[in-house]
Amino acid sequence: MPIIKDIQLLVPEDRDTNRIFFHQTRSISFLYSRLLPNLKIKEDKGILINCVSNLSKIDSMDGDLYTMFNYFSVFVKVDVNKFLCLSSDLQKKQSALDIIQEGMEKAADVFDWDKNIFRGIYKKIQNLNFQNTYTLMKKSSPNRYYVCNIICDQGVFQIDVYMEIKKKNGSIIKREKIFSVSNTYEQYIFEDWGTLSWKQNHKVEFADKDHKEIFQLTFLEKESPENLLWKLVKR
Template sequence: MYLKEFDLDIPYIVEDENIESIIKKQKCEYHEATKLDYELNWKWKRRSFRLETRCITAMYERLFGKYKTKDCWKVLIECVENISDERIVNDSGVCSVPIQCSLNDFDAKSELEKKKTTLRLLMDGIEKLALSNNWDIKPFQDIALQIEQLGYVNEWTWKKNIKSPNKKYYAKVICHHNVESMDIFISILQRDGTQVLLEKVISEQPDEFAYARHLGDLKWVSDFEVALINKKGTGKFLATLEH
């Protein structure tokens, strides 16, 4: 089995006061009240936290590649205010590690500080897991150091450069995965590598399920115009050189 995925999560915590209030107002059973509480008070927090930490966990995955393990394909860091159970749980190859984290403190941080905190939480969990499973920690630390050296900037090129019909230019798609957005750019370069146009064509939620649908194909539609076409082939974004 190969470890190749990393994620952060804030597991749902039942707060008795909220549940009691919902039971009284909605006149429902405890189980139904917890479902309502999750939908009303927790689901959006969980989604927001996952989106804001995904830029670093996705960057870690991309740089890391994979690591052979006995029974773990994904590390899931469960960020909680107070750790009531230190156990590491392996559920069908997903290894969940509890790490202490204040959600309010995280929310108040700047974009860069959120990136740094995400990496720290991830590494705290990985170190616990590595110790428990007798993994070599160095490959994991090397990726963390690489992220620090890159200034926590998750930027990558999608697919290869494509040549214009007149052979004068190349075009490529550059993805900037940020805390609050995935910004997708079309870059046009001269043959010597000089960039002559960089145009943001899409700003999407910072999650693969949101932005991947836009990345279908990149095609020149003329000597001076290039189009990013979505996966369904139903929409496109254009970048045009002045000539």
């Protein structure tokens, strides 16, 4: 049986508005998706939360507007324009979380899931201060003493990508932002970037899958952390 791995928000009444709304809510919908336990249903792999201005309009809408292959649809009344006018990222993240929570509890009614699961996720996201930070990839140095992590910090309007070096004991030597993308749908980064390779014990490269963009980091620890040698260049 498929496991629910993704939650997406859709504005079926206005596809132009939907593109903006989808990207501004994706940080929280992906964070919520990552925190889901193994929820199995017969056919679908995701939950599609349709955000409509009036629930009474559903019956008169073309079903093709609110369906997606392998996604189970639920409907939530949302004032999308009000959401888009919210003045801060934090307000938008809280609003997106509230919408998702209502949609997931409606899905829970259908599949007889324990709603406490989703209430726990809701609280955890608040405790994380809505921060959706995750590791895109990681790799140990040839001598196994260091680990390079590629970290994504996914926000309302962009995804920031960082290169980080840790010691094998878990302590961070340094983290530096290498680029940002305005497309907040994380799958594009997953598809475009995929090569992380150590050239020496103190030199590592991160590249896109076509090797058209390469970030090369050379570092060397000193006795004092303030004297760390750290050179990050784009080739």
